[in-house]
Amino acid sequence: MGPTAARKTELAVQLVERLPCEIVSVDSAMIYRGMDIGTAKPGPEVLARAPHRLVDIAEPSEAYSAARFREDALREMAAIVAAGRIPLLVGGTRLYFHALQHGLSVLPQADAAVRARLDEEARALGWEALHRRLAEVDPVTAAQVHPNDPQRIQRALEVWVLAGQPMSALLAAGEARVVLPYRLVKLVRAPRERAVLHARIATRFEAMLAAGFEDEVRGLLERGDLTPELPAMRCVGYRQMLKYLDGDYNYEEMVQRGIAATRQLARRQLTWLRAESSCEWIFDEADPLATALTMIERGRRNAAPAG
Template identity: 55%
Template sequence: MTNPSRPAAICLMGPTAAGKTALAMALAARGDVEIISVDSGMVYRGMDIGTAKPTPDELALAPHRLIDIRDPAQAYSAAEFRSDALAAMHEVVAAGRTPLLTGGTMLYFKVLRDGLALLPEADPAVRAQLDADAARDGLASLHRRLQAVDPVAAARITPGDSQRLQRALEVWLVTGKPLSQWHAEQPAPEPLPFDLRWFAVSPPDRAVLHERIARRFDLMLAQGFLDEVIALKARGDLHLGLPSMRAVGYRQAWLHLDGETDLPTCRDQCVAATRQLAKRQLTWLRSFPDLTWLDPSDISAPAQIIRHLPSGT
């Protein structure tokens, strides 16, 4: 439901490689829309090719907020995103434009909509142990552990979703209380001061999305993705346990550069991991209420979004 008493904001979601950036750029070309990135990889400086960050030319045409705001050695939490996004949205509205939040980090969209759960802070020692357990026994073993202590959370988290899986186990190990119980005990969030309009862009045919993913990663390789990871490795202060280096593609490229895989295997692993990410994103989107789906090949897609905005926006 829309609420005319609050300023409108567009939320443009979708799986990776679906065409969100192109659609957002088309909307921003109107001049009355300003883009706010909702991407946990694009927040990091120096991670440009592998995150499909907009090019300098694209950013010159349509600046994106919340891009290049962290060093890869630093963490960036969902709580920080929500605070930064709301501040950016207020600034955009004050300038007489409509906020357009776009990206593929579904957790960020959820936190923006629902607020933050009051969860315990991260425990570096526990996380390091879980990383070691995952490296030794595999993520499927961690998922079985989660099923034993929190079957509700385990039903929502796939064995391949390493970050959510390890966070759920971390909460249990630190507090002795299941993550699902923490969520169930949360107070209702305060209403947002914005009227969010929700859209998702994705090709109707999953095979088309898979082809786009493969084609985009091959383009990343041609653009110098491995050189980007070489530069990150050469810093000496980054490692695979950092949230930044867990981004899809970076871990696989790092291991390739360590000699664990050849280039064709690395390429196939990156494409497969990206397809798995897209599958998780689509699963989340299909459970999302009040969502308007758009086909990236439909030239009327920008107009479909514009029609959902208040007159005069």
């Protein structure tokens, strides 16, 4: 696990070359086909060294859920174990890791009328106002959702309206009912200094632009079936590029906002990871691979069976 731009993939590939592991991606953006540059998806040369499961499994026009991820991930993990190997889950999507480890409680199904009402209120008041409302009824969820994330704000408020309970409470109630049938060794790859991560994020975003990120998004728009409201198009970087292509941002503003949004994502990921239990942190030591191998061996000896 780790924040974006933490060099998780680099370490994971090294582990695959040393251990009988296969990678299962835990990334809510890499699932989409055709979204390669802006998601920092591993290139063909990396995938040749270490194939990734659950990459390129959905169209950007689809709404891929955490529940579907859990089902897909458990299936792939079972296949890896059946082949005598070990699943190595790699990514930074908190909701997916949480769904896999703890399951998902039964939340109310989406309600078109409630969503339409919330959309209307958002147009009149703004999503930041709805985020403040969410903080009043469900402060736990509000603390995990950015005020500029309309999809998650809407869903959390929708759950509150339909269930009469905070989404965080419903999720917590469901955790005790799920036992993951695996022993877990949780490794977190992250720079020790926040400034280092910020510099990597800026460098990577500039590299994405140089690699043709703008052309990638233009090509996606030419499909004709993608709108800014789709989860895929709300991914960090894509949202800012769409604003630029629509004329809402100039080029420099798009770059700065894209970098800033990525930094905000990294900050939220680090907040989650610091609260996650039983994690081993791998900072930028001289040899992260050796550190990881030591941690894995210690975890293998000490981890008790799940349940």
